[in-house]
Amino acid sequence: MRQVSTSLGSVALMLFSQTLVAQEAPRIELRPPDAVAPEQFTLIRSVRELSDGSLLAADRWENRLVLIEWDRGEVTDIGRVGGGPGEFQGIGFLYPLSGDSTLFTDMFNARWSLLDRAVIVETFPEWHPLNRVFGAVLHGADRFGHVLGTSPHSFSSEVSELSRTYFKDEADTLNLLLGEWAAGRVDTVGLVGGAGAKKGFSERRPGRMNWYIRGNPFQSVEPALLFLDGWIAVARLEPYRVDWRGADGRWIRGAPLPFEAVEVDDREKCLAVKLWLGSCDHDIAGIQEWPAIVPPFAVYDSYAMPVLFAAPDGSVVVTRHPTADAPEPRYDIVDRAGRLAGTIILKVNEALIGFGATSVYVLSTDEFDLQTLRRHPWP
Secondary structure, eight states: OOOOOSHHHHHHHHHHHHTTTTOOOOBOOOOOOSEEOSSOBSOEEEEEEOTTSOEEEEETTTTEEEEEETTTTEEEEOSEESSSTTEESSEEEEEEOSTTEEEEEETTTOOEEEEETTEEEEEEOTTSHHHHHHTTOOSBBOTTSEEEEEEEEEOOTTSOHHHHHHOGGGOSEEEEEEEETTTTEEEEEEEEEOOOOOOOEEEOOTTSOOEEEOSOTTOOOOOEEEOTTSOEEEEETTTTEEEEEOTTSOEEOOOOOOOOOOBOOHHHHHHHHHHHHSSSOSOGGGSOOOOSBOOSBOOOOTTSOOSEEEOTTSOEEEEBOOOSSOOSOEEEEEOTTSOEEEEEEOOTTEEEEEEOSSEEEEEEEOTTSOEEEEEEEOO
16 A cells, blocks of 8 residues: 555556546635734744634644634743653644544654643643553544544564664555544554555765665655544555545445646755755665656655645645645645645745634745744635
8 A cells, every 4th residue: 555656557547647637626815815924933833723713833843832822922831841741752743622622642652641721730741541542643523522542553674673663654655643632542444555665765975974775765654533522534656545434333445636746856956855855966866666656645744744634615626746836835626526726835934733713824934944824714
């Protein structure tokens, strides 16, 4: 269930996808923002709107969890860095629960914290059974006490035993796990494609520091998202589509979505490396196992922004992978029948970061890599 790597599979997918290009979805233009955060941030990776319209935001780089009160024009820090109650060590992600309750994860030690509005009221240690299974990166939570995550299902023969133990993200296929907090029970509810064996990328240049990075800028899992009402969305690679699992446990296979295949040439490789490493000034030829075509959706990484977002009407919003000819951030809105309902296209320096009841939140990054957070009316 990995990305297309063989020429035969790629050609088949290209021919198939070209028949779908004509099915254009309506472009959704965002209205002007009705609020702008009173201060800038550095690396926001998660937001969560509360019932009064205020916003929780998690800044990974600054290691800050804050409450933004738009009407008052104030930003208030929540908790602090540390190992005690109400403290955290590494900013993770915010997952809405029922009411104004929010689950907040710690990337440093896999502790989970429960917030009541803007107050950390309880912390669950990393040795809790569910924490040990799911870690710090979840694929959503619901109002019934469930969380969604993954675990390795199968590895290719080329993955060493050491990697199987310490680099579980190298699995070719992953179990989709639904955990129940109260009972401590974990059930496998499906399978998703994994990133597969990561060959690694190294550079050795005279006068430069030698370095090595595991992976490929197109290597990704098939992302999943658990909604508050218990539904699960999974974005699939082959063909590009969204499958749904209802709250009753029944799966709905989505129809293929419009997808124009773009061949991975040197321009696409350069853009992917720039997005991955910050610039194209690297040894592209040293990266192994480039796919034949650009994947339909953005690469999922536990340190990056989510690929899937929950829209207020229950649709899922899929972050598409940019291409050299279409570098602007693009987002497909897919309803629960698996149909493409619309597309959002932002400016190159912008990114969608989340939704509220009647709002969509967008980040814009300036030349100094500082982020401005805006609230736009939705739809």
